[in-house]
Amino acid sequence: MRTIITLLLPFGVFFHCYAYEIPVGTNTLDVVFESDKLSSNVMNRIVSDIIVCRQAWSNSTVVTFSTGRPGGYINDLNVQVSPYGFLGAKFPQSVVTNSSGKLALFIPAELSTRYIEAFSFTNIHSNVYQQAILFVDRLQSPELANTSQEKVRDLVFSPGVTESQYIASAYEILTDIQRQTYYYPSVLGFWKANDGEAASSHTNLFVLIPQSSKHPHAPHQLFDVMPAIWHDSKWKLWQPGAAEPSGKTEP
């Protein structure tokens, strides 16, 4: 259910208006940016990530525009359950009137600055960024079900798991992966681990891939993220290894 209350803003503040729109049910919100020094690349990525959130929340989202705050506000039960929460950033919620007199989602400079900083990383590692996009395409592809047992190790990685163990568990792993819906990662989602179990002889480059459950009885659609690790020049879904993989088989 979506309830939208059109409001008259108490003050006329206009922000930099570009041709961006966020779908909200059968309506759309324009997008305005507090900063006027953003490249189209940065603006595109910000809007893309917000659209991913709206896409994943789907019809379970309840959106209201409260008149109790100057300029309006998205009161969304799922706002706190978004990839943004995992990335240490807040989903933008303020609604303002743009220079065309339309309601628009306000992107604060604090958030766009984080994207600019993140771009310095993905610009250097443009290949791994593009590979992450392709990896999500692969996870979402119907062809994933046809992955051979030997190729499952190209999809997942966990320290200590042997090639023969991947093969023995291939069906189970593939079934698990196909139970989730995956979304393109945010540029905010890449990081290098400084230490810890991942900083091994393999790699320490990670990305958080947004995902949600496909199960029809899931009480409501929840966002989660699953880390993927750059390993053997491929992105692979990551799980920390068991201290001592049991290797036990299904009884």
Add this chain to the structure above:
Amino acid sequence: MALYTPPLNFVSKVVVNSPMTYTNFATWKAANNNLSWTNGLPRPYESIEITNGEPQDPEPGAPNLWAPPTRINPRSYMHHDAVFEMRTSIRGESGNQATYDDSGCLIMDTIAAGSADRFAPINRLGIARWNTLHRDFDVYPFIRALQLDGNASGIVGLQGWPDTLTRPALFQGEHTESYRTLRPTIN
């Protein structure tokens, strides 16, 4: 006018939650009243041996029904008083969990006890599964039950397989009991 004096054992509390918490819990209850999946889940060992503070695997070989015992994060609060846990390997999609105190005795009652999982959290390799079913169908309903019974317990992080609450549970009420009915302790 005489004032009403409640009996000393009269305890009242006001629980305030998001309506979504109740709605989601009620939806989960309605969708989970068939417990046939618990049939045939392995029964746990009544005790495990503790040597130098470390739990010993009571089943190092066949029949391989249970993974070796592990120590529970003392600040996880998910099963208070439990120090060690054991989990079965996956049976179908489900699994059983047993918890033990510091002397290795099986905990059989209250939310400190282990509970059957509709979706086992670990795969046959002994690592967390690459999906969120255990979280969505076994863990989150438990946390909602705690919250509906008046516990201010939240999750530390949401990623993957949450196993840590922000604080211990203080109340065990009707919702927690409903949860325990649908995710029973199988001893």
